Amino acid sequence: MSYVPLNISHLKAIVFDLDNTLVTSDMDFTWLREQLGCPLSSDLLSYVEQLECQQAREKAHSVILEHELHDARTSQPMPGCLSLLDFIQRKRLLTAVITRNCAEATQQKIAHNQLNIPRIITREHFPPKPSPDSLLALAQEWQLQRHQILYVGDFLYDLQAAFNADMPSCLVTHGKKVPFSNQASLVVEHLHDLEEIITKQLV
Structure with a gap:
């Protein structure tokens, strides 16, 4: 490129x-990845979208949203x-x-x-x-x-x-x-x- x-x-x-x-932004992506079980080599959003279980996807989106909203309040x-x-x-x-x-x-x-x-x-x-x-x-x-x-x-x-x-x-x-x-x-x-x-x- x-x-x-x-x-x-x-x-x-x-x-x-x-x-x-x-x-x-103070998002702790290392901790967020650990919470979601996302490998360091994977794109976080792509990883979540590829989760086969809908309930797991929804939970992952909820965890990400919680981090993002906290980050917004302190930005x-x-x-x-x-x-x-x-x-x-x-x-x-x-x-x-x-x-x-x-x-x-x-x-x-x-x-x-x-x-x-x-x-x-x-x-x-x-x-x-x-x-x-x-x-x-x-x-x-x-x-x-x-x-x-x-x-x-x-x-x-x-x-x-x-x-x-x-x-x-x-x-x-x-x-x-x-x-x-x-x-x-x-x-x-x-x-x-x-x-x-x-x-x-x-x-």
């Missing part, structure tokens, strides 16, 4: 992942988040959130952190990332070319989803070394760095 080149002057929309991109905006969203509004760019979280926890996080984002896509709406379906649906909904949409996230699934949708991506590292940073169109440490870069290049 590589990445789709980014031309900031062409941007009409910036779409975000939610957890540890726009807001903090806070990431550095530069609110300023960047204000900037996007001033520039009249389109924006949305695409997350692997459930709708209930996502709406609670958006409200708790007072994020002004009108379009929210969760795992109930489309197959979860790295599937490109949600990004492609937004492009069609907004009547934009794929290169006009930038997807911003902090994890490999975000970069893969953007690449699979033939869209540029931005990786937020929070100052950490990330082994998959070479798969992003743009790499920044924090959201305010992204705002600074766009400010200089977006007319």
Whole structure:
């Protein structure tokens, strides 16, 4: 996998992942996997969906929801988040959130952190990332070319989803070394760095 080149002057929309991109997340996925019996090598959501017993699937979804709702109540905006969203509004760019979280926890996080984002896509709406379906649906909904949409996230699934949708991506590292940073169109440490870069290049 590589990445789709980014031309900031062409941007009409910036779409975000939610957890540890726009807001903090303290989800203990190791403990959650242990509770559900999910191997470290398996994608958690895919593992749950493949459980043959419906009762086991429902119980697993309930456990995940409990973790997500607790995480929503304790979340806070990431550095530069609110300023960047204000900037996007001033520039009249389109924006949305695409997350692997459930709708209930996502709406609670958006409200708790007072994020002004009108379009929210969760795992109930489309197959979860790295599937490109949600990004492609937004492009069609907004009547934009794929290169006009930038997807911003902090994890490999975000970069893969953007690449699979033939869209540029931005990786937020929070100052950490990330082994998959070479798969992003743009790499920044924090959201305010992204705002600074766009400010200089977006007319």
